Amino acid sequence: MRLYDIESPDQIRSLTIPQLNALAEDIRHFLIHSISKTGGHLSSNLGIVETTIAMHYVFHGPQDKMIFDVGHQAYVHKILTGRSTLFPTLRQLDGLSGFQKRKESVYDCWEAGHSSTSLSAALGYAAARDILHQDYNVVALIGDGAITSGMSMEALNDIGAQKRKMIIIFNDNNMSISKNHGGMEKRITSIRSSRVYRNVKQDVKGSLDHNKFGTETLKFMTAFRDRLKKGLIDAPLFEEFNLDYMGPVNGHNIAELIKVFETAKEHDGPIVVHVRTKKGKGYSFAEQDTVGKWHGVSPFNIATGQSLMKLPPNEKSWSQIISDALIQLAKKDPKIVAITPAMAQGSKLMKFAKMFPDRFFDCGIAEQHAITMACGMSLGGLHPFVSVYSSFLQRAYDQMNHDLARMNLPVVVGIDRAGLVGDDGETHQGVFDIAMLRSIPNLILSQPKDAKEAYDLLYTAFTSGKPFCIRYPRGQAIVPETIAFDSIPIGSWTKKQFGLQPKGIIIAYGPDVERIEHTVQENEYEMIVVNARFFKPIDEHLLTSLLNLNLPIYVFETDVTMGGLSSAILEFQNQYKNKIHILGISDHFVEHGSIRALRKNEHIDLESLFKEIDAHG
Template sequence: MRKISQVYDIESPRQIKDLTIDELTQLCSDIRAFLIDSISKTGGHLSSNLGIVEVTVAMHYVFDSPKDKMIFDVGHQCYTHKILTGRSTQFATLRKKGGLSGYQKRSESKYDCWEAGHSSTSLSAALGYAIARDLKQEDYNVIALIGDGSLTGGMALEALNDIGSKQKKMVIIFNDNNMSISKNYSGVEKRITDIRASHLYIDLKHDVKNNLKSNKLGSNVLSTLSHFRDKIKDGVIDAPLFKEFNLNYMGPVDGHDIQSLIKVFEAAKEHDGPIVVHVLTQKGKGYKYAQQDKVGKWHGVSPFDVATGKSLSLLPPNEISWSQVISNTVMDLAEKDKTIVAITPAMAQGSKLLEFQKHFPDRFFDCGIAEQHAVTMACAMALGGLKPFVSIYSSFLQRAYDQVNHDMARMNVGVVIGIDRCGLVGDDGETHQGVFDIAMLRSVPNLILSQPKDAKEAQNMIYTAFESKKPFCIRYPRGNALYAKNKSYSLIPIGSWEKFVVGTPTQIVITYGPDVDHVINKARENKMGLLVVNARFFKPIDEVMMKDLLKMDLSITVYETDVKIGGLSSAILEYINTLDEKIHIIGIEDHYVCHGSIRSLRIQEGISTECLFEELEKHG
């Protein structure tokens, strides 16, 4: 077997199985140095990957991928897994088009058995694999690695409940680094904190580690582990948390001690039924700037200087991120209106709401990885007389569709949702592209959906949204905008579009967001006569302007940077179709349908068979 002399020599996880503990420890050090150097050039997820180098090496040492199924929750912390499965030579292409994905990707490697990108899915996936294995009478291990942040997600807790019920054989590695992207604020986090602070754990930690190191594999290790495990279970862990889910437990274990990790994983591998292995790790380990980070700055990074920790991506003068534009505006309005509150599902750093939290700690609410809960809680806040602003990435808003529909729009409550990272986000790939929210939300009654073209319009749009006291969604992209603080806010008529004339128009372009100015500037450069429309509302659309545009009898191009199906062009074509007598549509209009018998409701909504044939006779 080829000897490992450097990280680039690793072609398969089989190569590490004959290494000594000292050699494995050195390998972990080499991988950590490789990650820091490589990510400093390409950007990527740094802290989370530095934190689980030893854990991942121990996983591959004990288990046999790809036969055994290794599932990484979220997936952004799988870089060491990629290195150990022969992909280190591709790291220069990380997150680039055609290059290495920043997440597990099934088409990329036989070692990637699951794809994620959103948190809290690993436990459900692990149970699914375990059920499939047993029904097919196959023989392999299922290992799910999940962090303390992801464990606050409702889906993870649902899965734990089912895993405890079904008692399928699997290993759950609970990566406890006390440092999710945003500070945890949940009851689960409180219980985990109690574990960390327990006197019993502090007293036993040294003894557990020594016993692990001194015993041989086999019955002695299992007996010793069980002895300490039972003490910790009864006094620390199982009583407040895992016992409630009927799960066995091992740990806590030093997540940077490769020898201890291997021995505990070997023991867990032999366990019948589900077992939780609790590992304590340090996020950002090995790089001082990441280790010192307390707010998630080093979670995902652009290229940076290793020596100084300074980003190599500098913003142009007078530009700030779109997230900061929105946050600044909400904060400014909150100074004048004490009923404005801000809510985030564990993305305070990314959504630039930490400053809001600093200024208004009693009016800031981070509810953990719980988008559904965040939206419903905001709805009740609104009904209680507050003006909630909920910041959610477009990709994550999909998880709260039911709450936006049933709780926010159906009850017609005044919640403002900031849809951050809309449109293409680039590096993070399929799971993070924010191109579906327009199509997802446009069919929801009562909802207002908009996107400003620049920072000035964004500030007025936020002001309009709060003043409307209606379900209002404002989307804004990743990237930056030229910013000057608004000295005087003005209302934007809901559903209104804007026209910009370049030269003598021979065509019409309808677009939205920053692309409005991009199209105007490009037309001026090319000396092309265009009428450019800022379609800043997707719902409702500006039907008055649309009629005027159609009367001009010019070629119309709808330029949208999100999915076409259900997007702006669909809204426009649907409207145009109402003006064309050749095609007649029968269906439920843009409202919620009340209760009643199906027969009476079909008549009420004009969708009964009788209604159909009445229409056919009119047009026959």
């Protein structure tokens, strides 16, 4: 069967097991070659091919609800539901989303981008089905990283209490993005490595192979549960939540998976099916990855595994710039510690972890815990740095407010991937943190325009004795050979005047400041360009002097305007009469696409800025 001929999962149910196995290999080949051209989430999808095929073989969407936690591993689901021809547009503007998307297909009943939402959503569906007296299956697939988060624990607790019929497929590959951490992971590992586990795993296969309908399988699994409860090994996590448990099952054996799913489908009440998979299966570079390099990739050379995106030798990613500065400061200050919620690779903290293993903490997918743990460390005398993606920081708003800012603790928060991130889409765009944090008392919120200013802001943050946030975007910047640390007055902005009689004022922040300065100079505009490197507090003294010039002001904002920098300026400007023009993201979610395409689409590119200036010049 050709992948391009698949329009619905109904077509695969007539295939034999050998044909399904061949389909799995075709899908892997397709994914590797397609993602090598577009980029995307590779290793997680390679690991879930057979499991997804078996899900669609047994369960009948769109009536049956299949929810993929996070949704980044739903590429196989998209192929089986008739979207293979759209993969050349993956994560491009107006193209195929990298996650489940309800408007994209009737088979997508849920959509997310952040982890650990699937179990709560599935329970909600099950409750709605029962209350409305409907009849369909609810299936949630969740990985071993996402299941350890607090939200998953809350959902498991309620699922066990409500006892509604639903199926949880636990995808156990011992690696969410990078290696998993924490007590829950150790609990799962103890099950994997025990002698009873290994013996039972063989018995499971034998039971399935000799049993057409699988009814004996569930009896066997119940016996397995009883053996666990007798103390032969620790009972699985799920048993303690009053959930029935089947597994472990080979997640790459389609015949075995189909039989187990058929059995689980007949079970009355919530049941967990534990499948073991290999992340990156079928592509050697991804299989050997232990740090998450092949989780999300840019276009790459299949033969060599090398990325096709090469940075100039004098440039580094913003994440790397912050990490390098942190390491330099940590060499001099033994109290500096670094914390990340499961994003060590993406945040470029692996070198810090290697150099200072006792001062590095990967707390798993637990942003709330990361912030509050940092608060405790601060009160205990340490100097914490928390690296967290902007979109994930949304999950820790209460901790930023209640624990960090309210107690006015000296913790530095590095807000990575701030601003538009591009192809991961609306769930990952880091455009809300300024508006989210600006209303919180005591917090300092800043963004550097270049590598030097990043070093200086980090140094200033650690010496400030205050809760201090530094946001920095996806992308890269030029890095000088040597950078010294200098202190920056908190709340200060800088300005640069072009021409003797400026006709207007541009207020911007981040890397756009230098781009704007270059364009102004190159095109001989007479303007004042302001580097608004602090969002809170703002430089009221400089802003007052600028407003007194009675010139038009252009606020160039690459985040949401509601509650952002422009709001702060308008609040302060209320008693002045200057004409203020605002360019920024209006009240909506920004979907996927390249950053360049999205900026043009949102009218927050330099061309749009200078068109606005020319129109009012």
